[in-house]
Amino acid sequence: MLTDRERLRLRMAHPALVSLHRALTRLTSTLTVMHTGAHPDDERSGLVALMRVSMGMRTVVACSTRGEGGQNSLGREQGGALGILRSREMEEAAKAIDSDIVWLGHGPDDPVHDFGFSKSGTDTLARWGRERIIERLVRAYRQERPDIVIPTFLDVPGQHGHHRAMTEAAEAAIALAADPQAHPEHFAEGLAPWRVAKFYLPAWSGGGETYDDEVPPPPATVTVAATGPDPATGLSFDMLGEFSRAFHASQKMGRWRTTPQTRWPLHLKHGPGPERDIRDNLPATLVDCAETIGGQAAEYLHAAQSAIENAISAFPAPEAVIEALSAAKACLASALDTPVAADMAHRLKRKQLELDAALSVAAGCMATAWVEPAQLAPGGEGVVHVAIETGSAATINVGLATAPFISSGEAAADGPLWHIPVRIAADAPVGNGFLPGFSSLGGNGPVGVVLEATIGGQRVNWHIDLEDGVQILPSHTVAIDPEALIAPLPAAGETHTVGIRSDAPLERLGIESTRHIVVAPSPGGLGITLQPSLPAGRHTLPVRIDGAEAFSLTPISYPHIGRVQFLRPQKLDVLALDLAMPKARIGYVGGSADRVGLWLQRMGADVTVLDEPVLAGDLSAFDTIVIGIFAFGTRPDLSTATRRLHRWVEDGGHLVTLYHRPSDGWSPEETPPRRLVIGSPSLRWRVTDPAAPVTILAPDHVLLSGPNRISSADFDGWNKERGLYFASQWDEGYEPLLSMNDAGEKPLLGSLLSAAIGTGRYTHVGLLLHHQLDRLVPGAFRLLANVVQPARL
Secondary structure (H helix, E strand, O other): OOOOOOOOOOHHHHOHHHHHHHHHHHOOOOOEEEEEEOOOOOOOOOHHHHHEEEOOEEEEEEEEEEEOOOOOOOOOHHHHHHHHHHHHHHHHHHHHOOOOEEEEEOOOOOOOOOOOOOOOOOHOOOOHHHHHHHHHHHHHHHHHHOEEEEEOOOOOEEEEEEEHHHHHHHHHOOOOHHOOOOOHHHHHOOOOOOOOEEEEEEEEOOOOOOOOOOOOOOOOOEEEEEOOOOOOOOOOOHHHHHHHHHHOHHOOOOOOOOOOOOOOEEEEEEOOOOOOHHHOOOOHHHHHHHHHHHHHHHHHHHHHHHHHHHHHHHHHOHHHHHHHHHHHHHHHHHOOOOOHHHHHHHHHHHHHHHHHHHHHHHOEEEEEEEEOOOOOOOOEEEEEEEEEOOOOOEEEEEEEEEOEEEEEOEEEEOOOOEEEEEEOOOOOOOEEEEEEEEOOOOOOOOOOEEEEEEOEEEEEEEEEEEOOOOEEOOOOOOEEEEEEEEEEOOOOOOOEEEEEEEEHHHHHEEEEEOEEEEEEEEEEEEEEEEEEOOEEEEEEEEEEOOEOOEEEEEEEEEEEEEEEEEEEEEEEEEEOOOOOOOOOOOEEOOOOOHHHHHHHHHOOOEEEEEOOHOOOOOOOOOOOEEEEOOOHHOOHHHHHHHHHHHHHHHHEHHHEEEEOOOOOOOOOOOOOOOOOEOOOOHHHHEEEEOOEEEEOOOOHHHHHHHHOOOOEEEEEOOOOOOOOEEEEEEEOOEEEEEEEOOOOOOOOOOEEEEEEOOOEEEEOOEEEEHHHHHHHHHHHHHHHHHHOOOOOO
């Protein structure tokens, strides 16, 4: 028997042993727990890590949206592109704690999507479709068969409306999932009614920097507690959770806690009690299952349980582990050869898959797979390559599991490298690759690798995923620059050039002219002539290839998620509006999360992007400097430049900051030229209704009266919400310019503040201005033009 010191030395020398430990702990429980949330990163990762790694339960995170309406601290991906990024982050986060995922929403074009912040669960369910989201949860329960369901947040006032909606729907779906009369269409898909045995609510508050639960949590009836660190890594389960959360990098997740959380209190709302452990009164082990099943199968299950315990005791000695696991696999197969009720059989079949995975790890069988070319189109062909280390297995057979629209050829070996041809059907659907779920045992995506070997005398099958999953993309894509033109009226025959790039011959590309917009070939691209008759509003011209809809392709690549593509229909937008621009030399400090600098350029402004060397230099050439959202949190050189910026304001410059979170390096006393506190929790300092009435408090103020006179009409057609991270306190030198509030709440004055300082000016914008620009909302352009005017006119 190895000593603790010897085990630690082996773990440090052989990180693969951690994988073996994870594979073995899967075998200790026959329970599934589902954790429901609304966004990627909602999961209580430390709790999930504890339930999976320490308690051995299969964990499934059911997430309603892809997070496409959220924010991005990494780059400029927004909307659907952000949804893809956050979906991949969620999948990598799940890998870190060996969890599964069920996606209930299918992307930004699905009714169940992240439409931005909401304060109401009722309104959220109305937008998603209450029956729709509940039906999808019923399907998830029947598909994944959770014994336990735990929502991530409480359905209480002061909590995010999406969270409230998911908690309400998760509870409502329980009775329907067990009802044989509900959603019979599921049964044709091989699903059957399923009864969730226990439904818990969090017995902790969801308040903090963002939320503000207005009522206390329910009393704890049981507590999930860590009795020590993870034996394989020595880390607390809370820290394992934080390593998982770090993959949510676009949301700045993953924190080091000097005192890790070790207890998670829960309130049992539905289910059998009393209990001292969430596994009480449930078939938690193979022995528990044996008591229910009885007969000859029970003897086999007792033997399988004993063999699994022997494998765990033998860790990390691979030969002894393989011998014990092989015995467990044989016993389990014998048990399944006897009559076993469906509500128990699924547990045993899951254990078969987990035993195969554990045997492959114990034998040292490892594989890496990828596809070439990386992009596959309908009618196209490629090759999947698989690099294999056989370990103690003499031979490994290699095959593919593919979607119906993908066929594979015969695998050919070249030493340790295998090659398998694949062909994409001509009618294969193109898309953004939003997977319906993620399995910790592999088999994700339209193409996966299936491996087979004899290990310990047992025939073993297991799956591995490709390094970058297959995504079916169009044969040809188009990029135009710019994709939107801002046209101050009257147009008066104004001409623009739009650059166009494609891997299709240029003669196959086209944008059709209209009565008001004439398109013609031009050196360097397409000439766009705006007719004097061009009316105000947004004009959209689709780009086509051979007369069919064309798509643009945006690569998304980060070290923590790999490579993925965002696909969208390509079009040219022309926004014609009444817009006057001030004469100003503008410097723009981007935090990479907005495109305000780009929009200013398209509006005709004289804009210089202030990278680190320029920001550290002489700023006297600039009339106005705009600091983008989050920039104080993503640009360390801004902290160094702060005092210089303050002097520049005193000397006549106009400094404009777009909204920041309190965590974005924002010091109320030091970051702005005069004290300004960003409200927290943010739920109390934002207006989520994009149509909320706006009162203009100072219509003759220099920022509202010219060069464009701002009126309530400029706030028509806003998208997502009015603004967030409003100021809650400020120096008396500031003047609030706008007042707004959600229905039934008090007016908020901190959305747009400006102060004259020395001979200059400082303005803070809490409005969701950058998002409105991306959505081509006319009033946003007019307001931005006013906000960036020089302090000295």
